[in-house]
Amino acid sequence: DADVTQTPRNRITKTGKRIMLECSQTKGHDRMYWYRQDPGLGLRLIYYSFDVKDINKGEISDGYSVSRQAQAKFSLSLESAIPNQTALYFCATSDPSGSPDNEQFFGPGTRLTVL
Amino acid sequence: AQSVAQPEDQVNVAEGNPLTVKCTYSVSGNPYLFWYVQYPNRGLQFLLKYITGDNLVKGSYGFEAEFNKSQTSFHLKKPSALVSDSALYFCAVRDPNTGRRALTFGSGTRLQVQP
Numbered sequence: 001d002a003d004v005t006q007t008p009r010n011r012i013t014k015t016g017k018r019i020m021l022e023c024s025q026t027k028g029h030d031r032m033y034w035y036r037q038d039p040g041l042g043l044r045l046i047y048y049s050f051d052v053k054d055i056n057k058g059e060i061s062d063g064y065s066v067s068r069q070a071q072a073k074f075s076l077s078l079e080s081a082i083p084n085q086t087a088l089y090f091c092a093t094s095d096p097s098g099s100p101d102n103e104q105f106f107g108p109g110t111r112l113t114v115l
Numbered sequence: 116a117q118s119v120a121q122p123e124d125q126v127n128v129a130e131g132n133p134l135t136v137k138c139t140y141s142v143s144g145n146p147y148l149f150w151y152v153q154y155p156n157r158g159l160q161f162l163l164k165y166i167t168g169d170n171l172v173k174g175s176y177g178f179e180a181e182f183n184k185s186q187t188s189f190h191l192k193k194p195s196a197l198v199s200d201s202a203l204y205f206c207a208v209r210d211p212n213t214g215r216r217a218l219t220f221g222s223g224t225r226l227q228v229q230p
Contacts, residue, residue: 004158033217040124042205042222043159050216058217090158101147101166101209104218106158 004107012113019078023091031094032074036087081114117210121221136191138206148189149207196228
């Protein structure tokens with residue numbers, strides 16, 4: 001979905017390096033999410049933010065941190081990357097108005113390889 | 116705790132035949148249930164959801180899903196499969212009674228529709 005963009009789209013890095021993945025959205029949504037996708041494991045939630053001042057850990061937050069710089073921007077950082085963080089990372093947004101469980105809109109993903 | 120299971124890693128069906136992708140869930144109360152689809156090299160796209168009301172939910176691209184509380188299932192169905200339906204399908208659940216504010220996704224089922 002072009003309304004949710006992720007940079008970079010692909011990244012290869014080495015163990016121990018600091019990496020930042022960025023997500024921007026033009027949908028005007030308050031809620032943003034970071035997931036990682038691994039084969040056979042589906043999507044697992046890393047962090048989520050329901051507004052700029054509300055950041056929450058997901059099920060696999062260890063080794064990751066996030067920053068919600070503005071309503072439209074939500075960054076994911078790996079302070080010291082390790083090989084088992086090699087995965088496909090997705091950012092998503094949702095609109096809390098109306099139904100509390102409105103659909104999530106996903107970015108195109110960032111493929112991260114840690115050597 | 117909320118969880119969701121997709122018992123089949125892959126489903127194969129011939130074009131024109133009906134398809135079913137299975138999903139079962141576990142929550143303490145009444146669930147909110149979702150189906151998403153992922154096409155190659157893309158983020159997930161929302162297909163449909165069940166929050167309350169009619170157990171048969173209709174969604175995008177001719178898909179529908181039936182909520183069955185006694186069997187704790189939410190299987191995705193389509194009367195006549197298309198080759199273009201070939202993709203990875205994810206079921207997701209949220210238990211609104213737990214205070215958990217994010218979805219839990221299943222591991223995904225790859226649908227392959229043969230011409």
